[in-house]
Amino acid sequence: MTTLSILTENGNDCLKGYFIELADFNNWADNRAIDWLTQITDEQWDQVAISSFGSIRETAVHIASAKKIWIDFWTDVQNPVYLSSEFKGTREDLIDIWKTTSAELKSFIENYPIENYTNEIYVKKPNGELSTMEFRKTFPHMINHSTYHRGQLVTLLRQSGFLNLSNTDLFTYYNI
Secondary structure: OOOOOOOOHHHHHHHHHHHHHHHHHHHHHHHHHHHHHHHOOHHHHHOOOOOOOOOHHHHHHHHHHHHHHHHHHHOOOOOOOOHHHHOOOOHHHHHHHHHHHHHHHHHHHHHOOHHHOOOEEEEEOOOOOEEEEEHHHHHHHHHHHHHHHHHHHHHHHHHOOOOOOOOOOHHHHHOO
């Protein structure tokens, strides 16, 4: 397990800048995924698949839900609810929620005080288990989690016959 060393004020500024970059990357990659979802058919959206989640729809709901629940945890929302446990809306409804959540992520990261980066974040997992972790560890986790499931989304889209995909890798983001 690695830990960050105690940072100078300048180092904290670098960490905040990096977190802003990661939030921008995550939103950019999510926007690419959202664009793909607007191009597929309803049959592709709901096609049963063998993966962590049973369809493109369920995978997309999970990605948006996880992004939203982390913001809820970070902002101490009382009784946050995982979107994936209750979402019954349309693809367009999900896309609207996902885009709103992306804007909230950007605003949150830009405005979250550096001195709070070591604050413990209280998390209630989907299975009801309670846990805590420092903010500075939860944020990169959220980015990594999104990247992992976007990769699954690419595989599911390809399996459904959708091939109009584009790269969402961090290296690509830094080179656009």
